[in-house]
Amino acid sequence: MTRIAVIADSHFDEHSRFDECVRVHQWIADDIRERRVDLVLHSGDVFERKSSPRERAAVADWLRSVARFAPVVIVRGNHDAPGDLALFSKLRAQYPIIVEEAAAVHVVAGVAVACLAWPRKAELAARAPDLDPSDALRRVLLGLGQQLAEHSGPRVLLSHAMVRDSRVSTGQPLVGCDMELGVEDLALANADAYALGHIHMPQEWEAASQPTDRPWYEATAPVIYPGSPRRTAFGEVEEKGYVVLDFENHEPVRVTRITTPCARMLLVSATWEAGALRWDGEHQTPDLIGPLEGAEIRLRYTVRADERVAARDAAVRVEADWRARGAVNVKLEDVVVAMNAARAPEVAKARTLEEKLRALWAARGDVDEDRAARLLPRAHELEEAAS
Known part of the structure; x- marks a missing residue:
């Protein structure tokens, strides 16, 4: 075996949750060591952008720790700057x-890995200057398949x-993207499995598999996005991780x-109404959003401009509660709804x-004579002064 x-999609970034x-x-x-893995594949986006010395040092330390137990193969992702990864070899x-x-086949640990950055x-x-880019990409896949x-x-x-x-964390499918491939395009490589990067939400398909040297062999091969190993944005609520593939011969x-x-x-949304935060969604109340140990939370609430102070005070109290329950970071974000100037006739x-x-205080039901005594002389x- x-x-x-x-x-x-590791996205090492010293400026964001490093x-x-x-x-x-x-x-x-x-975990790789405990599972006795024979080969480690990384399908790109090691970095978030052109790397810094601190980021390169962290990745080098990690790769050395992984390569103590198994060989590693990495392809360049769209976030990886050209040349940034080469030094790790x-x-x-x-x-x-x-x-x-670029594109090449490497045979490592008894596995033929067709790499396509x-x-x-x-x-x-x-x-292939004579071909459309999509057709040129299909030709590359065919060539890799011949080598495999x-x-x-x-x-x-x-x-x-x-x-x-492909689907993102919101569940919305991505369509009409530049240089996209169908599963049928990937199948031109006639691989036994397809290990991909780019989409952070784990998902998979099946591709037809019939290697040319085994015409009697008909099967399907898994096409896998392992997803990102950690959350990189609020709203990525799905589980994160990596994938282990076990092979018996080709299969x-x-x-x-x-x-x-x-x-x-966590992205939690609310609306300030009648002197309280009303939570959007039955499972998003402060008591029902689950364990918060180590969590990072963004509380986004809608509030009228004239009630921002009261809403902020309430949000700060919620923040304190979440931090007491183990959240390591809570960001408060108010979405201000402008007041209508003619609130009442x-x-x-x-x-x-x-x-x-x-008239304004009466329309709001917010008459306070002590405040009026302080403010009206200024008015x-x-x-x-204006007359």
Whole structure:
């Protein structure tokens, strides 16, 4: 049996939850060791953008820890700057670390890995100037498939790619994206499994598999997005992790999704009404949103401009409660609804500033004579200064 771990979309970013990223990836390294994995594949977006020295050092440490137990193959993602990943192939480790920034087949640990980095139109045009970029990409997949057919062991396509009809964390399918591929396009490589990166929500399909050297062999091959190993945005409520593929000869006999212990990122919405926060959704009240240990929460509430102070005070109390329950970060965000200037006919009809203020307070049911005694003399002074 051959066991392969597939990781995707790490997005090491020292400006965004960096400690969480490092912690989760170290957990993955330890888990890979316990599972006795034979090969580790990373399907791109190691970094969030062109990397910094601190980010490169963290990734180097992680890769060295992984390569103590198994070889590693990485393809470049759309967030990875060209050339940023190449240096990791020079790291000294017990097992090799292979980086592919274009398209090639690497045979590692008895597995033929057809690597296809994030396709760039300029690269495809240089490779096949007479073809449309999509047709050029299909030609690349066919070429990789021909090379895979020469191998007698497991055959995997490792790519950072946009698969048509993929879904994001909101459940919405992505359509009409640039340089997207259908499952039928990926199947041109005739791999036994397809390990992909780019979409952060775990999902999978099946592709027809009939290697040219085995015409009697008909099966389906898993097409897998393992998803990101941690949450990178509020609203990613699904479980996060990586995938382990077990092979018997050519055939993938088991696909196991491993859930990582990453922190929750919650987006909670509410509306300020009648002097209280009214929670949007029956399961989003402060008492029902589940365990908060290590969680990061954004509380977004809608409030009228004239009630911002009271709403903010209530939100701060909720924040304190969530932090007491273990949340490590709570962000408060008010969405202000502008007041209508003519809130009541009496306000529009009033002539003096005192009359307008009293009409406004009466319309709001917020008459306070002590406050009026403090504010009205100032109102008179403003009127006199303006006359």
